[in-house]
Every structure is written in structure tokens, then in C-alpha cells.
Amino acid sequence: MNKIWLVVKTNFINSFGINKFFKQKTNRSTIVGFLLLLLSGIIVFAFFGIYMYVYGKMFSDNGRPDEVLSMGITLGSIAIIISAITISNSYLFKFNHFDLLMSLPLTSKQILFSRIINLIITNYSIFIYFYLPSVIVYSIFNPTSFIFWVLAILGFFIIPIFPLIICSFISYYLGFIKINEKLKKVLKIIVPTLFTTILFILMIFTNNNSDDFVLNNIFDKLQKYYYPGYFIFLGIKGKILNFSIYSLVSILLLVCFTFFASRKFLKVNALHNYNKVKKDYVLKDVKKSSPLKSLFVKEAKNFFSNSTYVLNTIMGPIFSVIIAIFIIRQRSYEYIKIGEMLLDMRSVLLLLMIADIAISSMATITSSSISLEGKKMWILKSLPVKTSSIFISKIGLNILIVLPFVLINSLISILYLKLKLLEALLLILISLLIVITNSIIGLFINLLYPKLDFEHPTVVIKRSMSVFISLIFTNILIWGLSLISIVCFLITNNCLLAMAIELLIALIACLVSMLLLNKIGTNKFQKIVC
């Protein structure tokens, strides 16, 4: 047990970069980064809190005030399932320090168990965003006792184990299936994307019809399809037997998985490497490209080879298209009354569409693209290419991935809102400028806060300082711009003028970000020690 604790502790310190805060002298940039990280965490919590409160109120108004907790548990568990399916195999069986740990006097069980604990700890950081707000909102609309809080706190630690271990079992068996690596990667991207998209469509499109539909269809169905969530929900509400059974089953599964998977620990790890070797290559011809194109292709290959990276990026643009369709459905209303003003609904929708298109660029590829170079940074830095070419290849990929969604959303707006040429042009220009600016901001912040010594790419993509800070700035840009345009529209009742001002500010933001990248970013890139 002592050895497991040692490995867990070392893993934890290493993967969460704990030493940076406690052992090293903290400089100003680390403190600023930490504060921004804290702020972004609060913003995300606030977002989930508001979301949960809206649903909590709706449930409460319909006489089912406790359902919000069930919703938090179910959504949190689904988020864990999506995350675990994609990352558990690499966390448990193909991690960076496999050779080192296996060479130490540790058993496979000890190593695997320590990895599972590491995986569980990582997933707590996802689960907390759903669970904590739902518990707080539950306590607002329901009377709570001391026992409830004890069970709710214990529940936080217990609930994620069940879905996590089930997914680890699935992932473990998938590791034995010898399918084409490319197909495996495509499936890893498509399955969670479809799953999350369908869930999002169900939630967003039913929200607007009738409360009863939401209550009776979506969450009842979720509870039916994910019964363990409902089971432990009853447990936290006070059914001690439910709580005990869920906890026992979770721990039993954890122990079983550790014993079971550790028996073939080496074999699974070897399979990951063995599957890929063909040894049948015959060099016949090669293609020649320009350095910039070659850098771009390299970026694209790196991007698509990491399913977590793709999923993290692609969901925002997909959601933006769904939201666009949702916004457009409101077109039956001709006017909207705000205070004394009677506003043209079409113009309001148009301004909302711009904000929606901007959302598509929020999860930027660039905010982790420098960090993901990791120990390979020496290749980029020793190449005879301008730093600007490296930046362009990274920003270019971001734009290329987001661009189709921007165009789809623009097309939806043009067709359904029957935009005039000038309106369409302004819409596209503003959208493009925001996409470019967000890509540059992501890259710039990653240059300020690179994390090259990561244990696993997922750490960089999902929970690095750079990603969180970029999220704050892109949010400020998007919502700041939207606010300015809407205020301008409310004052002038002139949509074109509001759009023109938005375009001007977007252009300034873009130029400023370019300047920052050129002046400070280039310097930071050159100073990166690899």
C-alpha cells in the first residue's frame, strides 16, 4: 500500500505540476497565470451554476425540485463516460513512464491501481463542474439535513468510480481488437461527437417547447438509460441502502478491474506497439511541398492523430451550428419589446447569430499547439524557417478547422434571415476577424504559458493554464463585442451601424493581437528552452 501511495503521489505531483507552486520561486507571470486560472475556473463554475439554477427553477416550478441533483449526477457521469472512453486506455496502459515503473520493484497490480487512482482524480476535475452546482442548487430548492451533506460529499468521491471502471473495462477489451489504427482513431472521434451532439440537440430543442416535455422526456429518459445515476441520486437523498450498494459495487468493480487487467498488463501494452508495425514499405515516389505547406500538414497530422484534441475543438463549432438553427427557429416573431422600444426581431437575431458564430472559435487549437510540441520543440526551433511561418501554420490550421462551421452558420443566416449583401458581408467579415483573433490569442497565451514537460497530451489540451486563460480572453472578446453591438443597436435601433461598430472593434482587436504576437510572441518563442 505504501508503494501504491508513493506512485500515486509522484504521479499526482508530476501531472498536476504541484512543484511549480510550492518548490519553485514564483515569479510575477506564474502568479498572474494562477489568478487568471482561478478566474476562469470561477467563470466556468458560474456558467454551470446559472445553467443548473435555470433547470432547478424549472423543476421546482413543476413540483419536482429534487430532480436537479439527478440531472447533475447524470450529466456528470455522461461527461466522465465520454472522457474515459477516449482517454482511459492511454492513461492506464500506454503512459509515458511505463518502462520506468515496470523496471521498479512494483507489481503490475500496484502500477495499474496507481494509474486508476490517477485517472479517477483527473475525472473528479470534470465531474465537479456538474455535481457541485447541482448540489448547491438542490439545497436552494430543497430542505437539506446534515446527513445529506455528508452523503453528498462522499458521493462526489464515489459516483465517478462506477462509470469510469465500466469504461475502463470496455477500453481494455477494445485494446485487444486488432482493427486498423486509423479506423480506431476515427471511431474515437465520431462516437463521442455523435453522442454529445445528439444529447445537446435533445436538450436545446426540447427546452423551448414545453417544460413538461423536458421533464418527462429528456431527463426521465436519461435516468432510464443511465439508471445507476438515478440509483445513487436516491442514495444521496437519504436511501442509505442505495448509497451503500452503489459504493460497494463501485469499489468491488475497482478491485476486480485491478486484478483482472493487471494479469495482462504487459500484453496490452505490447499490443499497442506491435499492432502498428507493417515493415513492408517500398519507397517509390515522394511529394515536394513548400516549407509553409509542409509545416501546415505536420500540424494537421498532429491534430487529427489526437482524438481528445479533435473532440475538444470540434464540439464548439458543432454546437454553434445547432444553436444557429435554434436561433433561426425564432423567426416567426416580428418584433420584440424591450422597455419602451420596439425592436426588429430580425436584427436582434442577426446580432445573436454573430455571437453564435464567434462561439465556434472559442475552443482554439492554438491554445495548446505550442505546448503539444513538447520534447519535439527542438525540431521546430532548429529548422531554417521564420518564426512567423511556424505561427502561420498553427493559426492556419485553427482557421481551416473552424471556417466550414463559420460558413455554414453564415449561410444559415443569409438564407433564413434573407440578408442583404452589405449585411451578409459584414456578418462574414466580423466572424472571420473573430476567428482569426481568437486563434492568435490562443497561440499568444500558449507562448506566455507553455507546458512542454507534460506527462500526457490530454493534460495540456484539457487542463493547462494556457487553455483556461485563452478561454477567458476569447469569452471577453466574444461577449464584449456582442454586448457593445447590442447596446449600440438598443441606442440607435440601427442594425447596420451596430454591425459596423462591431466590425471596427473586431478589426482593432485583430490588429492588436497580431502586434502582440509579432512583438512579444516571437520573442517568447525564441526564449522557450527545449
Add this chain to the structure above:
Amino acid sequence: MLVVKNLSKTYNKGKVAVDNLSLEINDGEIFGFIGHNGAGKTTTIKCCVGILDFEEGEITLDNISVVENPIEYKKQIAYLTDNPDLYEQLTGIQFLNFICDIYGISKDVRLERINKYAHIFEIDSYLGDMISSYSHGMKQKLALISAIIRKPKLLVLDEPFVGLDPKASFLVKEIMKEMCKEGSSIFFSTHVLEVAEKLCDHIAIIKNGKLVAKGTLEEVKGDKSLEDVFMELVNHE
């Protein structure tokens, strides 16, 4: 000709990694850089290939400065780390092609060079496989090929023989000699004194960031063995 003049590099916490170091490497020369762990070899090498900035000094290759004209400078060199981390998700051929594209090597030339060196290092049939599936030695060979096919004016190698099998080590030495005959120079660090003794025209010994000896092999070791000289120099306070 590589000229390093009064190079000094200090890390953030005030640790002096390289202290007023000067050396020259002539065309067609194999230059060995020897020192204990943490002596400053890798820092010097990284400064010389333009991936680490430095506070003082000057580094030029054929009068092209690494600071003032880094692109032109880097076009002339190839660098290889002691433990090359490559783009694991690319295939071997994709990685070589990427390097060739960056260095603007024509299609025919790259085809010929890749074929030649991949065959010599016996990894030609693996070029279609992902780099992540390669063994350490194979990655080392691939990285070496990616450096050699550029036909650089200066080849900089940090511990090039780590992880290579005896046959590959022999081949690397032969290729190094062949490149020098064609006018390239080679600057490499090593812990293996026998290799330095057999291969180098000139050597330099670094201790705590300072050069403590440099010159031709004969000038440095005199009638002693290189191992004896090295031990005397590094143990001398």
C-alpha cells in the same frame, strides 16, 4: 567554418552554464566536445544550433551569425539531440519528407538520398510505419538520416552513439568521415573517449562551463592517453 567567440550563457536562477567559451571548427573537420555531466556541453551545442539564446558572445558559420541571420544560418546546419523525440504520429517517410520540404531539397535528390541512407541503416522497409512503433535505435537512425540527407555544412550531434547498435555506430562513423571529405564539418559531444580518440581531428574539454583544453588530439593529450588527460583536468580544482 564555425566560430564561437566568448560565448556565455546564464540560466534564470543565475547559474552560469557556459562561461566565456571560444572555439573554431574548420571545414572538413571532426570536432569532439568532451565533458562530464552538467559541464555545459548540451547548452553550448544548443546555442550553436540557434535553439537557445545567450547573453554574451558571437556564433557564426561562414560569417553568418546565428543571432542576426538565424534562417540562413540554420539552412547550413543539421542538429541531432541525444534522445531524439520525433513526431510519433507521422510515418518515417512523412517525417523525412517534412524535413526535405523545409530544406527545399528537390524531389529527385531526396528520393535518392532517402533511398541510400534508409538502405544503409536498414530501416527502408519501416519507413511506412508510424514513428511511435519504432525502437529507440530506429528513431535514432531516422533522426540521423534526416540530418544527413540535408548535406549540411555543419553537422551538430549531441551524443550521437547512444542507443545505436555496433553496426550502426560503425556506419555513422564512416558517414561522418565521408561528409568531412566532402567539405562538411562535424561538431559532436561524447562521453566515449575512445570514440573521440579514434575519430576527431580536434577536441575540446569543458568543465563547469569553461574550456579547460582544446586543440588537435596530439596537442591535448601529448603522450598520455585521452582518458588520463580528461581525468586530470576534471579532477583538478
